Amino acid sequence: MGRKRERASGFGLLPRMEARPHASSDKVTYRYHPIGAKPINLGQDKRAAIQKVLDLNGASNDAGTIEELWRTYQTMPQWKRLGERTKEDYAKYSVPLLAVMGKVSARLVRPADIARYLRVERADAPVRANREVALLSNLMTVAVERGDIDVNPCKQVKRNLERLRTEAPEPESFAAFIAWLTAQGSQRQVIALMAEFAAMAGSRRIEFLHLTLPQIDSIAGEIRTTRAKQHGGSTRVESISITPKMEDLVRRLRALPRPDTCLHVFTTRDGNPYTDTGFASTWQRSMAKALEEKVITRRFTFRDLRAYYTTQHKAQYGELPELHADVKTTARVYDRSRVSERKGLS
Structure with a gap:
């Protein structure tokens, strides 16, 4: 028995487009049949499908513009391979970029135009x-x-030119901030513990924001996280050794109040894990308040705690931690040591 004929979904399509109604639902998938080639799946959004066909044939009124390239880029495999955080960042970067160059054809963009965007716009x-x-x-x-x-x-x-940050918080200043933050209430206490974890483990915020209790293995003496920046399509797991000093931190992390069914370590008042935006907002307010009350004399970012870890790791163990595939990157970005030590000849 052939496919059930249904004509309404095909109205308004461009030549060589096909509407394929789903047999078990009211959804419709659209396809385009290029001459001498296999059909191209266009998805289920009719307007987006028509736009794709216009783009494919160069008939769109914005074909070849930066705006059209941005739409096309988001449908390509290289976009799908990006992490969610990178996609969110690119979406933010696209707003001012398209405001200035969105209507411009890629054929007309010269190096001088890009230089003007960087230096003037x-x-x-x-x-x-x-x-x-x-x-x-x-x-x-x-x-x-x-x-x-x-x-x-x-x-x-x-x-x-980008100037790398050259300072990390001093241990005394960091300790004073953590003590003050812990005394500010239950939610600020959670933020303080997150800061302690970053300073002692060297993890990126995105790597432990949704840390769960099973990832903390006290028997094996390690905390397992997934590295945020993966390369080559492989997933790299990081194993952080629980030192005697970290044992106390782990004990306090386990003791945090949370719903019985919740496995997340760092949670909000309602028992949900922190979002990146929610955490960043709380951190900024806490930092501003600490400066106002003169708990600390200089602002530092949460990312500076990764530099704090690197600098203290080098001071304690005499070598840089494995944060990047290339140790030169770790040294250039995160080593904030103010004194370089070397031995003289004997």
Whole structure:
């Protein structure tokens, strides 16, 4: 028996488009049949499917523009391989980028235009501009691969100079901040424990924000987390040894109040794990209050605690921790040692 004929879903489609109603639901999948090639799945959104066909045939009124490249990039395999945090960041970077260059054809973008974007259009945010141009470079690569342009103009322009942070909190200052934060209430106590964990384990916030109790194995003497930045498609697990000093931290983490069915270590008042935005907001308010009350004399970021860990690890063990595949990256980004030690000849 052939497919049930249903004509309404096919109204308004472009030539060589096909509407395929689902037999068991009211959903419809759209396909495009290019000449001499296999059908292309266009998804279930009719308007988006029509736009894709227009883009494929160069008939869209914005075909080849930066806006169209951004839409196309989000449907490609390289986008799907990105982490969720990176996708969120790219979405943020796209807003100012498209506001300035969205309607411009990729064929018309010159290296001089990109240099102007970096130095003039975004002169008030030079580091953020570098990230936005990195996204633009990805979009230009899409244009190169499909034959719209021959050369990626972003690769011919130097980025704005970025100055790496050179300081980490001193142990005395950090201890004073943690003691003050712990006394501010139950939720600030959770934030204090998260800061202690970052300073003692060296993990990125995203790597332990949703840490669960089973990941803390006191019998084996280790805490297992998943490295946030993965390369080559493989998943890398990090094993953090529980030192005698960390045993006390682990004890306090287990003692935090949480619902009986909750396995997350760091939770909000209602028993849910912290979101990245919620944590960042609480951290910023706490830091501003600590400065106002003169608990600390200088602001430090949560990311500085990873540098704190690196610097203290080097001081205690005489070597840098394994935070990156290349130890030079760890040294350049996170080692904030103020004194370089070396032995003289005997």
